[in-house]
Amino acid sequence: MREYETVFILHPQVDDAGVDREIENVRKTIESGDGEVTGVHKWGRRRLAYVIRKATEGTYTLIRFRAKPEMIKELDRRYKINESILRHLTVHAVGEPTLRDFRRDRRGGRGGGPPGRGGRGRFGRPEGEGRDGPRPPRGERDARDPAGERKGDSSPERTEKREASASSSADEKPPQAAPES
């Protein structure tokens, strides 16, 4: 017996009673295979990241259970037969179940503005932040004070070099010019 978790997305037309019915179906499937349901988490409705069978929303449900590995095949088979299930995923469970409630998420996103929009607006930004932004320095500042010193040191060096090169070029040119003339 191993602990698994399975998520399935129901078609938005399925009502609350229908959702409960589907949950019961999965529970029966698991228990018929000598398994044991350890947790049911209704995530609620959420916008899909892409359209599935013309649906833009779906009702997510997560079920944690313990079962024999062979049972997964049967569960998968039943998922596939069920027309009201848009998507399903069954994986080995790791750690504690994540309690998600998309309804809360959505409210926060819409009402707050920044959280919801931030998700999209953030798309490219984090990379930028990672590259030149405050992040890596913050983590490393303690360890990398020398780098700061280096920067400080380098500018005087550069000016010295500049002066050196300028003087050298100045020195070189006249001699070159002199022989030519």
Next chain:
Amino acid sequence: MAKKKQPRAPRRKVCKLCVDRVEFVDYKNERRLMRALTDRGKIVPRRISGNCARHQAQITRAIRRARILALVPYVSDSFR
């Protein structure tokens, strides 16, 4: 004064997840996963993000799972 090319000091990238002490990347945490995607919806390569191999593998796996469940896009809406 002529502009001189000042050599940029190479910035060493650090795995963000190591900095945050992330033990496990969950496929259900789509907020976090979104940050590992480009604006087109591609997974940001390690060469760019600077993530360590262990965490990059976890991210990749999580994103692939999340894509199945339509938590995260295969291709971003704006590019479809």
